[in-house]
Amino acid sequence: MIRLDGKQTSVALKNEIAEEVAKRKEQGLKQPHLAAILVGNNGASETYVANKVKACKEVGFKSSLIRYETSVSEEELLSRIDKINQDQDIDGLIVQLPLPDHISEEKVTERINPNKDVDGFHPQNMGRLALGSPCYVSATPHGIMELISRYNIETSGKKCVVIGRSNIVGRPMSILMSQKGIDATVTLCHSRTVGLKEICLExxxxxxxxxxxxxxxxxxxxxxxxxxxxxxxxVPSDKTKSGWKLLGDVDFENVAPKCSFITPVPGGVGPMTIASLLYNTLMSAKNEIYK
Structure with a gap:
């Protein structure tokens, strides 16, 4: 059994990005710039955005963090997105989710310029993904594909089951795994799937x-x-100082001995997400997606 080490792999990816940014600076080319909008003070969102800002510094990116109180109006937030869309210095924009109930996540997502949508959530990028056209792939699916590639996991002709149909992970993963060059045969399952155990066993x-x-x-x-x-x-835990621990969707202790490869939680897919966000921002700075 081989653990897919997301920490180590994300460091390798960030080092590659940092090297390319350093070369761009030597050539007098533009320094990639990622902007993040954070509404309110949700603890998890604060931590995630802080990690993004830190990661930008590590690879030589510029970063901007724009904060708003929870009471900010939808109109004001959309207006700020419009200004960032027009700012030629900013290559990537993310609006940290979740947003307050009075702000439409759909409106916010669709307002971001697809060329700066490094989260890969805009319908145009999702549509291009479905068509197999160049696009920004949302960070978590992109990170998973990097793990599969860098560990040389065979996918061609393999049966792949994706459990979960969210637009952020499940649906994009089902598309990516079935694309030419990956060539897996994909079954997308969800809460209404009948015979899930039997499907997974294949x-x-x-x-x-x-x-x-x-x-x-x-x-x-x-x-x-x-x-x-x-x-x-x-989940609560009396074995940690914090009083809680993190669990994945997989019963790791009992599943791992049966596997060829498996990602741990934490330390598997998670670290790849921010590294992939940086990758998308670099692609935007280079005009690699929308030329």
């Missing part, structure tokens, strides 16, 4: 992204399967 690759702690059990996995655990759930 899978060579399982991508669990439904947000239920330790949902995937050992009796749902065949010997030699590859397991990608996207889930992350905080």
């Amino acid at each position: 899978a060579d690759i399982i991508i669990a992204a439904l947000g239920k702690a330790e949902f995937l059990k050992a009796d749902m996995v065949k010997e030699g399967a590859t397991i990608i655990d996207v889930g992350i759930t905080r």
Whole structure:
């Protein structure tokens, strides 16, 4: 059994990005610039955005953090997005989710210029993904594909089961795994799927992204399967100083011995997300997607 080390792989990806940024600076080319908008003071969002700002500094990016109180109007937020869209110095824009109830996430997502949508959530990027055209792939699916590639996991002709149909992970993963060059045969499952256990038992690759702690059990996995655990759930624990611990969607302790490859939680898919966001921002600075 081989653990897919997201920490180590994300460091390698960030080092590659940093090297390219350094070369751009030597050539007098533009320094990539990522802007983030944070509304309110949600603890998880604060931590995530702080990590993004830190990562930008590590690879030589410029970063801007724009903060608003929870009371900010939808109109004011959309107006700020319009200004960032027109700012030639800013290559990537992310609006940290979730947003307050009075602000439409759909309106905000669609207002971002697709060329600066480094989160890959805009309908234009999602549509281009479905068509197999150049696009910004949302960070978590992109990170998973990097892990699969860098660990040389065989995908061609393999049966892949994706559990979860969110627009952020499940649906993009089902498209990516079925694209030419990857060539897996994909089954997308969800909460209404009948016979999920039997479907999973036939899978060579399982991508669990439904947000239920330790949902995937050992009796749902065949010997030699590859397991990608996207889930992350905080549960109480009397064995940690914080009083809680993080669990994935996979019963790691019992599933891991049956696997060829498996991602741990934490330390698997998670670290790849921010590295992939940086990758998308660099692609924007280079005009690689929308030329």
